[in-house]
Amino acid sequence: MSLAAETREAVRAHPFVRDALRAGLVNHSAAATWLAERADLDGDPDAIAAALRRFREDLPPYEADARTASVSMRSGVGVVDAADDSRTGEPDDGRTDDAPLLRVGDAAVVDGGDQTAILATGDVDPAALASALDRLAAADVEVAAAGVSGDALVCVVSRRDGASAVRVVEATLEAVPGDER
Incomplete structure (x- = not known):
């Protein structure tokens, strides 16, 4: 495989480098040195930097789209093992008020805990969730469960991070990176 192809693969293995290239925010020499050390590229950093510049020209520009969604906070939820908790089933009367907010495998988000759920309804998708998780991590907000x-x-x-998380999710939905991620 050529050094240019290896460089592209190394960038794809580190999506934040790809995003920075798309946004035009990269010091190519520094990125080349970093990739040479961490991605074990066998080549001169100057040649890797040149490959990064060429790759940047082939990438779509970094764009973000606003999403229309309503964001709310629901206190008093918890993540439970769905197999061991009777609250994870559908109510017998057809209502969905008591149904879990989220269920993945054997875990479910149900009422009756000490955590807070941030719920966004509207124009959301996995890209919006990925962006929200990235931004929550950058804000030092630990996420116990998430899904879309x-x-x-x-x-x-956590309950104490609820208000901050609402603000982060609202801000995220104002600028979700485009589908070309």
Whole structure:
């Protein structure tokens, strides 16, 4: 494989480098040195930097789109083992008020805990969730559970991080990176 092809693969293995290249925010020499050390590229950093510059020209520009969604906070939820908790089933009367906010495998987000769920409904998708998780991590907000399906996105955080998480998710939905991620 050529050094240019190896460099492209190394960038794809580190999506933040790809995003920075797309946004035009990269010091190519520094990125080349970093990739040479961490991605074990066998080549001169100047040649790697040249490959990065050429790769940048082939990438679509970094763009973000606003999403229309309503963001709310629901206190008093918890993440439980769905197999061991009776609250994870559908209510017998057809209501969905008591249904879990989120269920993945054997885990479910249900009422009755000491955490807070951030719920966004509307124009949401996996890209919005990925962006929200990145931004919550950057804000030092630990996420206990998260998921997206249909027009709903859920992130479960500690009660004390609830208000901050709402602001982060609202800001995220104002600028979700485009589909060319």
